[in-house]
Amino acid sequence: MSNYAPLEVTFVKGKGCYLTDTKGEQYLDALSGVGVVGLGHCHQDxxxxxxxxxxxxxHTSNWYRIQHQETLAKKLCQLANMDTVFFGNSGAEANEAAIKIARLHGHANHIxxxxxxxxxxxxxxxxxxxLSATGNAKVQNGFAPLVSEFIHVDFDxxxxxxxxxxxxxxxxxxxxxxxxxxGVIIPANDYLNQxxxxCQTNDWLLILDEVQTGIGRTGKLFAYEYNSITPDILTLxxxxxxGMPIGACLxxxxxxxxxxxxxxxSTFGGNPLACKTALTVLEVIEKDDILNNAIQMGEYLLSSFKSKLENSSKVLEIRAKGLMLAIELNQDCSSLLNAALDKKLLLNITGQSIRLLPPLIINKAEADTIINTICALIDDV
Ligand SMILES: Cc1ncc(COP(=O)(O)O)c(C=O)c1O
Known part of the structure; x- marks a missing residue:
C-alpha cells in the first residue's frame, strides 16, 4: 500500500552510526530509524x-510464564519506579493499553x-x-468517526x-x-510537575508517552526524571x-x-526474543555509560549549532534535550531531506524544522560531520 513515500535509497547493512546502501555508499544516520537504534546499528551485544x-x-505464549518477560518487567519497574508492565509490540500498542487503563480507572469511579x-x-x-488521542488533524484526516473522547488542550x-x-x-x-x-517542543521546566x-487533586491519571523520549534519548533513561514526578502510567x-519490535505500558x-x-x-507481546533483546539494551546502557554520552554529545551538538548558526538569518530557534534536537528555520526546508541524502546524511524534516535523533553512542567526530554538513545545507537553502 502506498502509505509511505520512501526516499530512493535502500540500505542493506548497518554498523554503529552508519548505514550502507545497495551501491556500497555509506551514510551517517542522524535519525536512528526515527529514534529506535539508540545503541547504533548491529551493536555486537x-x-x-x-x-x-x-x-x-x-515464542511460546502469554498462556505460560515467560522467564525473560518477568525479568524485564522487574528491571523496568525498578528503573522507572513503577509496579507492573504490559508488553506489546509498538508504541501505539503501549498507548492503547494506557488508554484502556484510563477507561477502567474512570469506570471504577462510576464515570x-x-x-x-x-x-x-x-x-x-x-x-x-x-490517532484520536493525537493532536494533529493530518493524522486523523479521513478516519472519522474518531474514538471518543479526547479533549485536546494547548501543550505547555x-x-x-x-x-x-x-x-x-x-x-x-x-x-x-x-x-x-x-519538532522537539520542550515545555517549561515546571510544566509536568504542575x-x-x-492530576493528583482531581484523581486523574497522568500518562506519559515516552515512546520517543524514553530509553536515554534525552540523556536520562526517562525524560520525566528531569522533573520531580513519577507518572501513573509510562509508555515505551x-x-x-x-530495532526489535517491543512496546511497554508501565x-x-x-x-x-x-x-x-x-x-x-497480545499474541506476540512480551515474547522471549523481544524481552531478551530489551534486557540486553538496558544492560548495555548501564555498562557503557550511554546516558553520559548522550548528555555530553547532546550538549556538544547544541552548543556547536548555537555558535555556528547564531548569525544565520534563516534560523529561528534551536531546541534540544539530550540527543533530541531540532533547528527551526524561517522557511520551508523540505528540500533539505534530499540535499542531506546527497551528502550522505540521514535526518528528518518536520514542518520548518530539521530534526535529529542520532544514535546515543555517537562520538565527537560523527557529531562534527553532522554539524558541518547541516550548517552547509542551511547556508545553501
Ligand atoms: C511519542 C510517540 N508515541 C507513539 C508513537 C507510535 O509508535 P509506533 O510507531 O511504534 O506505534 C510514536 C512514534 O513516532 C511517538 O513518537
Whole structure:
C-alpha cells in the first residue's frame, strides 16, 4: 500500500552510526530509524543476544510464564519506579493499553463516558484510539468517526488543563514530556510537575508517552526524571528494543492493578526474543555509560549549532534535550531531506524544522560531520 513515500535509497547493512546502501555508499544516520537504534546499528551485544535467543526459544505464549518477560518487567519497574508492565509490540500498542487503563480507572469511579485530555500537536500512534488521542488533524484526516473522547488542550499551558478541573468526566491527562513528531517542543521546566499536581487533586491519571523520549534519548533513561514526578502510567517502545519490535505500558499504584486476566492481551507481546533483546539494551546502557554520552554529545551538538548558526538569518530557534534536537528555520526546508541524502546524511524534516535523533553512542567526530554538513545545507537553502 502506498502509505509511505520512501526516499530512493535502500540500505542493506548497518554498523554503529552508519548505514550502507545497495551501491556500497555509506551514510551517517542522524535519525536512528526515527529514534529506535539508540545503541547504533548491529551493536555486537544486541546481535549476540538475538542470535543466542533465536537458537533457544522465540515464542511460546502469554498462556505460560515467560522467564525473560518477568525479568524485564522487574528491571523496568525498578528503573522507572513503577509496579507492573504490559508488553506489546509498538508504541501505539503501549498507548492503547494506557488508554484502556484510563477507561477502567474512570469506570471504577462510576464515570460512564471517560474523557482523556491530550495535547495539540501531540503524536501517540496510528491505531484508531491513538490517532484520536493525537493532536494533529493530518493524522486523523479521513478516519472519522474518531474514538471518543479526547479533549485536546494547548501543550505547555497549565491553565488549559486547569480549565477542565470541573469536568467530572475527565479521568486522565496524556502527554509526551517533549513533543517529538511535531519538532522537539520542550515545555517549561515546571510544566509536568504542575500537571501532576492537578492530576493528583482531581484523581486523574497522568500518562506519559515516552515512546520517543524514553530509553536515554534525552540523556536520562526517562525524560520525566528531569522533573520531580513519577507518572501513573509510562509508555515505551522505539529505543527499548534497538530495532526489535517491543512496546511497554508501565503503571503504578491503582493504575497498575486495573487489568485483570482477560482484560487485555497480545499474541506476540512480551515474547522471549523481544524481552531478551530489551534486557540486553538496558544492560548495555548501564555498562557503557550511554546516558553520559548522550548528555555530553547532546550538549556538544547544541552548543556547536548555537555558535555556528547564531548569525544565520534563516534560523529561528534551536531546541534540544539530550540527543533530541531540532533547528527551526524561517522557511520551508523540505528540500533539505534530499540535499542531506546527497551528502550522505540521514535526518528528518518536520514542518520548518530539521530534526535529529542520532544514535546515543555517537562520538565527537560523527557529531562534527553532522554539524558541518547541516550548517552547509542551511547556508545553501
Ligand atoms: C511519542 C510517540 N508515541 C507513539 C508513537 C507510535 O509508535 P509506533 O510507531 O511504534 O506505534 C510514536 C512514534 O513516532 C511517538 O513518537
Amino acid at each position: 544486541i546481535t549476540h543476544a538475538i542470535q543466542t535467543q533465536a537458537g533457544e526459544l522465540l 460512564d463516558n471517560p474523557i482523556i485530555l491530550t495535547a495539540n500537536q501531540s503524536f501517540h500512534g496510528r491505531t484508531m484510539a491513538t 499551558d497549565i491553565d488549559a488543563i486547569k480549565a477542565h478541573a470541573n469536568n467530572a468526566n475527565v479521568v486522565a491527562v496524556m502527554l509526551e514530556p517533549i513533543q517529538g513528531e511535531s 500537571v501532576q499536581a492537578i 517502545a522505539k529505543g527499548l528494543g534497538n 503503571a503504578k499504584g491503582k493504575a497498575g492493578r486495573l487489568f485483570q486476566p482477560g482484560s487485555h492481551g
